[in-house]
Amino acid sequence: MTEGNFVDYVKIYVSSGKGGKGSSHLHREKFIEKGGPDGGDGGRGGHVYIKGNKNLWTLFHLKFLKHVRAGHGGDGGSSRSTGHDGEDKYIEVPLGTVVKDQETGDVLFEITEHDEVKILAEGGKGGLGNWHFRSATNQTPRYAQPGMPVKEVDVTLELKVLADVGLVGFPNAGKSTLLSVLTSAKPKIADYPFTTLKPNLGIVAYRDFQSFVMADIPGIIEGAAEGKGLGHYFLRHIERNSTLLFLVPADADDIKKEYDILLDELRRYNPEMLDKDRLVVISKCDMLDDELKAELKKQLDEELKGTPYLFISSVAQQGLQELKDKLWQMLNVEAK
Structure with a gap:
């Protein structure tokens, strides 16, 4: 999937079908002078449904769909024949889609x-x-009920990516590179900030043919919780992840400070995110010699206060198996 095809927000006007009107027909037949009423009922209007489809990863197929209208019900006929039901419409969406009322902003489901x-x-x-x-007292009623009118609603569909592990970090922290070496995903990679503008998903193959899904969330910047940068468009994708992987490069000026800023942005956006399992990963560790790494470990043991951390290098393929083992362990503990 190309980056431009990742659509996670669409607005659609939805209208159900109106019900068919009942018939006020009176039975007429040779030798039967007063056959009485035999008007049939109107058919119901078509419903509009939302349906989950695990094979969809984006709302791109709905990008240019502005209106969805179900069919109207048919009118009733003579001989008590019922009108046909209106055609139902189904809107298929990827798993993790939130449906909101545009006017009120309320989450419908x-x-x-x-x-x-x-x-x-x-x-x-x-x-x-x-x-x-x-x-x-009224053996020949000449009236029938009209059908019920259509129901209209303007909705917003928002996709929150469903993944087991979410990669969180500042721009240019190496998230896309890590995703590319752990999975078969092919995210855009370059040596400048904000290379990734849309979430990328990849499946991490693990031992015994098991796997888990990892999402590369576009880089968070300070102030994202208030909408700075692309703000909420980034952060809402992290809400679904059961485990958060905080990626901080080894050449950062202050690793603990970067981690604290990322943590604070998540807390200000949604405090419940701090309840998720967290793992701090120091990337680009091929830049460190053994002495520097030992010094950094001593510092992190004191500063992170029990939060697990690992050293890796995506380019040099260092620590990747240990990272997969740790993530698998955390995901299984979460599942129990």
């Missing part, structure tokens, strides 16, 4: 499972035919 179906706009009920209104 979330889609997190394959083939999960939620009704977005219910079709109008069909009107009853005059056959239902006959009585001892």
Whole structure:
């Protein structure tokens, strides 16, 4: 998937179908002078559904879809025949999609499972035919119910990436490089900040044919929680990850300070993110000799206060298996 094809936010106008009107027909037949009412009911209007599809990774297929309208129900006929139901419409979305009401901003529901179906706009009920209104005192009612009107709603679809591990770090920390060496993903990599402008997903192959999903979230900057940079467009993708991997380069001026800033941005955006499992990974450690690494370990033992950390080098392929082992262990503890 190219970066430009990753769409995680769309607005759609949705309209259900209106119900068909009931018939006020009176039965007429040779030798039957007063056949009485036999008007059928109207068919129901079509519903609009949202359906989860695990094979979709983006909302790109909905980018140019501005309106979704279900079919109208058919009118009732004679001989108590019911009108046809309106055609239902299904909007397929990737797992992790949040559906919001545009006007109020309220979350209507979330889609997190394959083939999960939620009704977005219910079709109008069909009107009853005059056959239902006959009585001892009114044996030939000449009226029937109209169908119920359409239901309209403007919705916003937001995708929050579903991944087991989320990569968190400042721009140019080496997240895309790490994802490319751990998975078969091919993110854009360059030696300047903000190379990644959209989340990238990759599947990390582990022992015994097991695997887990890792997401490379675009670089966070200080002030992202207030919307600085691309702000919430980045941060909301981290909400779904069960484990957060904080990537800080070994050549950072102050590793603890960078980690604290990243942690603070997540706390200000959503305090619940601090409840997730965290792992600090020092990247580009091929730049360190043994003496520097030992000194840094001593410093981090004191500063990180129990938060697990690892040294790796994506380019030199150092510490990658140890990293996968640690992540797998953390994910399994989370699952228990």
